[in-house]
Amino acid sequence: MKHQPYESWILDEVPLNEQQKQELEAHLKTCSPCSSLQSSWQEARKQIQSATVRQPSAGFAMRWQTGLEERRIAEEHRQRQNVWIWIACVSAAVALALAVIFLPRISFIQILIDMVESLVGLTTAVTVFLRLVTSVFRSISPLTLVLAYLGLSTLLILTVFLWGISIWRMSLKGVAHYEKD
Amino acid sequence: MSVAEREWLNLAISGDEEAFTRLVELYQTPVYNLCYRMLGNDHSAEDAAQETFWRAYRNLKRYDQQRSFITWLLSIAAHYCIDQQRKKRLPLFEMDEFPDFDIADPEIPNPEQEYNQGEEEAALHALVNKLNPQDRAAVILKYWYDCSEEEISQMLSLTVSAVKSRLHRARRQLAEMVSTQQPAAAERRRRNETSTL
Numbered sequence: 001m002k003h004q005p006y007e008s009w010i011l012d013e014v015p016l017n018e019q020q021k022q023e024l025e026a027h028l029k030t031c032s033p034c035s036s037l038q039s040s041w042q043e044a045r046k047q048i049q050s051a052t053v054r055q056p057s058a059g060f061a062m063r064w065q066t067g068l069e070e071r072r073i074a075e076e077h078r079q080r081q082n083v084w085i086w087i088a089c090v091s092a093a094v095a096l097a098l099a100v101i102f103l104p105r106i107s108f109i110q111i112l113i114d115m116v117e118s119l120v121g122l123t124t125a126v127t128v129f130l131r132l133v134t135s136v137f138r139s140i141s142p143l144t145l146v147l148a149y150l151g152l153s154t155l156l157i158l159t160v161f162l163w164g165i166s167i168w169r170m171s172l173k174g175v176a177h178y179e180k181d
Numbered sequence: 182m183s184v185a186e187r188e189w190l191n192l193a194i195s196g197d198e199e200a201f202t203r204l205v206e207l208y209q210t211p212v213y214n215l216c217y218r219m220l221g222n223d224h225s226a227e228d229a230a231q232e233t234f235w236r237a238y239r240n241l242k243r244y245d246q247q248r249s250f251i252t253w254l255l256s257i258a259a260h261y262c263i264d265q266q267r268k269k270r271l272p273l274f275e276m277d278e279f280p281d282f283d284i285a286d287p288e289i290p291n292p293e294q295e296y297n298q299g300e301e302e303a304a305l306h307a308l309v310n311k312l313n314p315q316d317r318a319a320v321i322l323k324y325w326y327d328c329s330e331e332e333i334s335q336m337l338s339l340t341v342s343a344v345k346s347r348l349h350r351a352r353r354q355l356a357e358m359v360s361t362q363q364p365a366a367a368e369r370r371r372r373n374e375t376s377t378l
């Protein structure tokens with residue numbers, strides 16, 4: 001069944017002439033979707049229009065006045081903050097402009113080259129140092145090396161042993177203390 | 182607008198705070214009611230109404246005196262409430278594509294509040310809350326404030342034909358909701374009638 005223009009007549013609330021009213025009436029008698037649309041919309045409209053006006057709780061204007069003061073302070077604070085941000089931005093821009101004008105030889109690529117050069121220098125220094133250490137070791141006699149190794153490892157084992165004992169004693173003390181409580 | 186109101190307005194525009202407070206007193210109810218119908222609870226309505234007056238106060242110099250002052254206030258309130266509602270929703274979905282997606286305000290209905298408002302009021306909230314914010318604003322301005330479609334179009338910054346199509350869609354949606362709700366509503370009315378007997 002064709003529901004137009006009846007649906008629009010029902011929903012758009014345009015004023016209808018006599019003939020249109022009769023046409024709608026006739027259609028509603030034979031078409032249940034349109035007739036239920038009509039009654040449902042009328043019901044919804046009634047519900048909406050029967051609602052009362054909601055009032056704010058007493059003292060709304062007073063709350064407005066108190067709020068106004070707070071909002072104004074917050075606004076001033078925000079404005080001051082904005083001024084500082086603005087000043088910072090302008091200073092940064094000026095500094096950048098000055099750098100561009102007065103330091104024309106400094107380029108990003110130059111900085112990169114300098115960085116690579118210093119890295120290479122550092123690597124060379126480390127290599128030289130390692131070479132020096134190896135040559136020193138090579139010049140020492142094997143007996144001295146073995147003695148030095150034994151002495152160093154004994155010292156290391158002793159240190160670890162003492163450290164282990166002190167940890168063990170501390171943990172024992174902790175448990176005893178806890179049990180006393 | 183009465184002569185006194187016009188005078189307060191002029192004083193307020195020239196920076197008189199007292200005069201503006203008079204205007205707040207005068208227009209608090211229509212502004213608050215619009216916010217309440219848009220947002221569905223008193224707490225949010227109070228905040229929105231206060232924010233509306235603050236925005237009006239700050240932009241008073243931009244107010245076009247040819248327009249009605251209350252229309253201007255309601256327009257600020259409607260825009261603010263629409264924004265608030267949009268912020269609450271998932272930004273991924275455009276409501277127009279999901280007309281059945283339930284966007285009922287999670288802050289309501291609080292059972293106690295609902296009881297105080299009465300069941301009819303709660304049912305009305307449930308009904309209007311399902312409309313998307315702009316459609317809801319159009320319906321509220323049309324049926325609670327008797328605004329014409331031209332006025333609504335100005336207030337919501339829409340074209341008249343957009344207002345018409347929004348109202349058409351909203352009415353259909355409301356009718357559909359009422360028809361699914363009707364058995365419950367009929368039962369409620371029956372109970373009300375028997376309790377008043």
Ligand SMILES: [Zn+2]
Nearest residue numbers: 002003031034
């Ligand atoms: Zn039909």
